[in-house]
Amino acid sequence: ELKVEQNPLFLSMQEGKNYTIYCNYSTTSDRLYWYRQDPGKSLESLFVLLSNGAVKQEGRLMASLDTKARLSTLHITAAVHDLSATYFCAVGEDDKIIFGKGTRLHILP
């Protein structure tokens, strides 16, 4: 059974700092997704990573995938308050997509 683990689950950080969210998964997969969810809202797709070594960047967020290590990272550079949200990674297995528990990120001004 595919398991997806994110850490940390909660993160409070100062504006301007850098930090990384980690996503480990238990079976072979080459499909990794990152989503953002604001309180009371739906999920917004951030990145889709489809191959080993894939790296994608959008603004202050950069995601990477290492399929050999079964690890994806979401790196936040010079955090700003607007990035406060819950971030989910999700892994594709066959046609299912299994989500991690999410990382609640709170950025202090």
Place this chain on the structure above:
Amino acid sequence: KAGVTQTPRYLIKTRGQQVTLSCSPISGHRSVSWYQQTPGQGLQFLFEYFSETQRNKGNFPGRFSGRQFSNSRSEMNVSTLELGDSALYLCASRYLAGGSEQYFGPGTRLTVT
């Protein structure tokens, strides 16, 4: 292009009742997946439909069922509601099953009293 729509957005039901939720995918998308989100269990996969056929099912009791119509619109039904069914129900559509990106709807907030 219009996004994924879900109706109703909010619903309050009583234990023992049944409920039907609706999801209209993005035009041209043939796959619709349903998820349940709760604070305790997080986001859990319910099922996926593609071209009117259920392709995958998560680990939920038979009280949870769904279907997809020829226009790709999907409905999910929960019978004999329990308090624990209170959740945000999200549907997501994608062009094909497999690796293609999913787009989520705004969700239906179900409260069971």
